[in-house]
Amino acid sequence: MRKFLLCLLLLSASLNAFASCYVQLKQTLPDGGVIVFGEYHGTVEAPRFFLDCIREFVAKKEKISVFVELPVTENSLLSNYGAGKIDERALVQSSQWKIEDGRTSVAMLALLRGLRADLAGGRVTSVAGIDQAKGGDYTVRDRDMADNFTTAYRGRGYSMVLVGNLHARLTKGVSWDPNLKPFGMYVRERVGQMVSLDLRYGAGTAWSCTPKCGPDSMGEHLVGVTLPAVPSVEIQHTDEAFDGIWYVGQLNASPPAWLRYPK
Template identity: 30%
Template sequence: MKRWLWMAAMVALMMYGTAFAAPATGVDDTATQIMTLAGDHRLVVLGEYHGTAETPLLVADLMERYSRDNAPVRLGLELPMSENAALARYLRSNGDADAREALRTQPFWRVKDDQHDGRRSRDMLALIEALRALRAQGRDVGVAGYDIEISAYDSDVDRDAAMATHLRQQFNALPTGTRMLVLTGNVHAMRHPFADAPPEMKHRTMASYLLDLPLYSVRVEALRGQSWGCLKPCRAITLPERPARDPVAETDADRSYDVWVYLPELSVGTLTDP
């Protein structure tokens, strides 16, 4: 990993009030595994547990590696598309206190308590800052949201279908040869639901609408740790502990993911301030 990138990320995390060291143990290895297995696929969908400290570091690592040698890379985040103008402004800014405040006070980031699914964290803000630092160094990187408005979540809008439509439009608008990484919840990243999934999870997922594209779906798991989830109430959720294992690739036509990768550990990130 380029030393300047992680120095920039360290500064960003200090600004956002989160302690930071070098990339978490295993992040480098997992990034290498994903890049090796995804090969030439231009649409790499990362299915995560929301609200962790390690996944934003993994994504920052992948964006840095993929964007070397002037390669163009874009990142899709599970944020409403109404946030895209603010994201673009921040990437063009110098990242100073005023720019950070302008980003953090956008509607998506303004939460009054911890009752959200973990997508709003200082770790995610630091990921965006890492992309700004890459761009300032001349890298061809960008970031955009693809989600619907939060107010529409409980409506009759098919959220997965709408997100897939937005991603398809963004992907099709990319210059030739541009790679796109997409960070999303692990259910949205499924190519097909699990065979033994309960009825409420048998719906079409976001990734299932995009299988005609050069898509590679990655389930980002961990051997141990916690994530943040909303199971009434929202709280830290302990993950099942597993022995060390290599990535598990799937090849069946009805596979849920193309590969499962395993970080050594996940921990709950730092939620944004009230």
């Protein structure tokens, strides 16, 4: 009997993991829209969950475009990589991939690798960076990100966006700048049909530069999580800065991808 109950619990967790991504988001945005995943850079789990969620949408024959927090100046390389014209070694030799802040990690490269297969199969329509070009005015970075996104946005199907969770916020102001207007706030004003999610996780590590680059210990962040047994998405309104949360489990640091392809 105990084994039977355990099997039921495992099955229920598996089903909830699936439902909490596609089903919950589809219920919230039934006719398409923008889904922003606010992450903590430098983990294995966040890019992996993002790809898994995209593939749930793809399995339902939804039209998907993908946007990541890489500079728009990388889009030529991203396009060539996605089309199979260059390999991973060529992609990560860009100076952008030498920045070790987590946006160019092994896990992010694995995300792009997975998306390349979906691009080739016509299951994903595009993959693009939306971040400010290197050397831009940092004080208007979020506005520039929103401009880059809305220029590329086609208003069809679902646009899945992976950015740092400060950019994903829907309210103005952070502790060091009460006037900062985040990317998420700009996009909601311009697009309307949008959901923004804040990351939740169990204790572990993330690759960051604070200031030395390497694995950093991360305490758990489980506020609002009601299903901690499985990675999940929950739409809730306990925090006015977000529409909900996404939970990825225990964190593991993902090192820079270029270290795998030294010149």
